[in-house]
Amino acid sequence: MSDVVSEIFEVLNERGLHARPMTRLVQTASRFQSEMSVERDGQVANAKSVMGLLMLCCHKGARVTVRAEGPDAGAAVTAIGELFKSRFGESA
């Protein structure tokens, strides 16, 4: 059984999504079996590739679509969503 879940999140981090937040994103995405991607303005990156994510250049205020396909798709998108909402653990 395979679900497809996608949700749009806004980047709240003051300095955008640079290497450290993206590392957290990759580490989180890697815990799930689902195939995951992140899309911004028509550009899509594998959620398990740091370089690919960095190349999306997600600045503060950017709206990105997180998409998961697989048995744990819902949980995966929820977990990634938590990261966005908590500013990836950064203070600002």
Add this chain to the structure above:
Amino acid sequence: MSEPSPGRLLGIAASPGVAVGTAFVVDRRKVAIPRRHIEAREVDAEVARLRGAMSAARAQLSAVRDKLAPDAGEHSLILEAHLLMLDDTLLTEQTERAIRVEKMNAEWALRQTVENIKEVFDRADQDYFRERRSDVDFVGERVLRQLLGASSEIVKPLDLSGPVVLIAHELSPADTAALARADVSAFVTDVGTSTSHTAIMARALSLPAVVGAPDATRRIATGDRLIVDGLRGVVMLQPDDDAVYQAQLRGERYIAFVRALQCNRARPAETLCGHPIRLRANIELPAEAAVAIDHGADGIGLYRTEFLYVDRSEPPSEDEQFETFRRIVETMAPRTVTLRTFDLGGDKFSTAFRFPREMNPALGLRAVRLALREREVFRAQLRAMLRAAAYGPVRVMVPMISAVDELRAVKAELDLARSELEASGKVYADVPLGIMVETPSAVMMADLLAREAAFFSIGTNDLIQYSLAIDRGNEHVAHLARSLDPAILRSIARVVDAARSAGIPCALCGAMAGQLMCLPALVGLGVDELSVEPAAVPEVKAALGRLSRAACQALAAEVLAMPGADEVECHVASLFGPVLRDLLAGGEAGQFSETGSFVLPEYG
């Protein structure tokens, strides 16, 4: 212009002559990395080498991470990020692909992949990308170092047989000067124009150069055989033996032509009808003074003192500058030496000063503006100049004057420098103080500036840039910056007239003075003195000797009324092309096209 064929690169002919040599590609942007095309049978070994280097880099990073205290938080996250990047399929797959498909060696393939990734960040509109770029760079460099650790001895110029053609993205003046000591026979750069420093230095060293040849560092690999034709601005890749033979013949013909021109070096520079034009040399290294005399220059029209300031953390001392100036003055005496105060900022930086970050450095804190902010440093230079003047005729010239007040402020500093020397009892002599006219405001104020300056020297490189609003370093618009633009000719006319009314001499020291097709207009407009690179002195002198002043004056009157550079160039070509043709072609049989542009014969 025809499409460049796969076997050749078209660039800007920056320094004449023809050389055949083996390419050495230097990547000045980071560590020098070897670039070569590998054989199909080497592919698997090269991929294995890359993977080995990546796992070594990974092991290194993991070891560092493990040593970090558990509470290192942020730091260990950065290391985590770098470790993830090392595993990233974007990096590994693209690099392996470049090795397998494009047959690049591992270092080259890796660098290209890193550059491709960074290009995406370059296009990002915010400065967040900086951190990302440096992350990617960091990871790339780490793997590169692993790769080079095993093989850094593979390619160095010394391992290449015969003369080396240096291929670089761009070269700083210091690079060019240092490399000239090695067995370098020519230069090729990705960027640059005929007035960039690589070009100026190559001409000073009499080495052929082609600059602004896009992608030269990407398309040429170390070890490739090349022909560099600095007359045509063409680089031929992997030529056959016949092409090499033809190129050698052309190179020899050019050397013979230059020798023939050298014969007139003892003669004064004058027009066909005997009207004298002072012909001086622009130099930036003290050693070039002797070269200038050798080529028959009547003094130094521009000594670029800023090169004393580059590549050092403190400005040079008064004594050090004095010694350098004195050597030049003694070499040139009784000929006049024009010392230009440091022209730093803009595109020339010195680590000796703290420069602000500027959006628009050409319009920023540069030249006399910097001098008037760093007054102590400026006065130390003025004192050195005054002291050197005791050893022979010296003139002092200030760059980038854009207002009468600026000239007055410089005069006040010169007065102060004089009284400081007086107080310390040092020997000095007084100097005439002149200005570079290179801003549109100086052109507009030329009549009033002429009352307070001892001489003018028109700096056409900057004057063209500022008057036509064209960044000469910008490849997209550089072709629009034309010396024979009527706007430039009218500016020169205005400045010459102002100088004449005030009874002061008017020189011209930009690249335009060495462009033979500009000479008739400059003579006609009444410029008294030309200053060109030492190597160009013989041909400018030969060209002047073929021009009649009356014909030049008639030309000047006509071109001042023309609407655009196209018309002026066509008109000059039709009137003066026939008498200057062989000089333009470096001894070869060139032709003028219908549009007035000069064309050398094609070759296979």
